[in-house]
Amino acid sequence: MTLLSVEGLTIDLPGRQPGLVEDVSFQVSEGRSTALIGESGCGKTLTSMSILGLLPAAVRVTAGSVWFDGVDLLTCTPRQLRRIRGGPVGMVFQEPMSSLNPTMTVGDQIAEARRLHLGERRGAALARARELLERVGIPNAARRIGAYPHEMSGGMQQRVMIAAAIACEPKLVIADEPTTALDVTIQAEILALLRDLQRDLDLAVLLVTHDLGVVADFCDEVVVMYAGHIAERTTVDRLFYDPGHPYSSALLAAVPQSGQARSRLTVIPGRVPSAGGFPAGCRFEPRCAHAVEHCREPQPDALLGEGHRTRCGRVASGDLTLKGAGRG
Ligand SMILES: Nc1ncnc2c1ncn2[C@@H]1O[C@H](COP(=O)(O)OP(=O)(O)OP(=O)(O)O)[C@@H](O)[C@H]1O
Ligand SMILES: [Mg+2]
Secondary structure, X not given: OEEEEEEEEEEEEOOOEEEEEEEEEEEEEOOOEEEEEOOOOOOHXXXXXXXXXXXXXXXXXXXXXXXXXXXXXXXXXXXXXXXXEOOOEEEEOOOHHHHOOOOOOHHHHHHHHHHHHHOOOHHHHHHHHXXXXXXXXXXXXXXXXXXXXXXXXXXXXXXXXXXXXXXXOOOEEEEEOOOOOOOHHHHHHHHHHHHHHHHHOOOEEEEEXXXXXXXXXXXXXXXXXXXXXXXXXXXXXXXXXXXXXXXXXXXXXXXXXXXXXHHHOOOOXXXXXXXXXXXXXXXXXXXXXOOOHHHHOOXXXXXXXXXXXXXXXXXXXXXXXXXXXXXX
């Protein structure tokens, strides 16, 4: 069952820059984990922030729709959105300190969410907060419940953020690069925690990342964004074995194989164009190893197979077959 449905989403900087994100459509199913990937500046954060009305002040959704569990989110009032955020939809950001309240103990923050969203009384909410801190792997939860966020390490703060995100029994968690600010070993622990929670609580997760290794380990479906568009949408297995867009296969080629030194990483030559400088045709065409004349014309979003869409006309017409990488 589809839980979140984004259709034709377009995000502008009105009067200055149309089409930061353009015609973006994807779904997240109940209990499934969907990755939103792409290089820096492709529009992943704007897309995920727009879902719950958290876009930066000057930026606006100018077309499209976002439905969550039968509710049209783009027509919700700020008050209605606040009831959804931290309730049926939990959020985890890259910098835990940007969303934790520095003046409240971590226990009170989690308890407050349960009081606000579920109407629970303080004693019960605090008891549940302690259980949640235990569940996310915070040692001495009974004592740490009285700690302030700044008294904790970055990894522990991110665990608190995750506890807060799942505190009110959400159906969906949106996590935007939840581990990027952390040390590599801590990153792996936090991702393992998220994966366990996703399975145990039957959560749908929308995970924003630029790390294909994370996608392979964590996700069921994948949405590949390039320069404000969706390049490809498919299952993670199909992405790895049978990619449907040259940008996806270039990203796959950039993943270090086991045993290969990081310094030998193939990166995709060139840079992501910024809004205002998007090519008129395929936006990846200037960097694409498979580009032909026809690619300079606009490329419609095409169906390749069930649940598999691409914006590459060459792949869609069968003119180009791409090599997968396998899953490591
Ligand atoms: N507040 C803003 N005002 C103007 N432009 C913005 C704003 N926020 C983002 N943009 C532009 O929108 C585009 C998409 O940005 P976004 O932050 O969604 O990218 P991203 O895919 O999340 O990148 P990263 O991997 O670096 O987090 C970028 O070109 C960015 O410069
Ligand atoms: Mg981002």
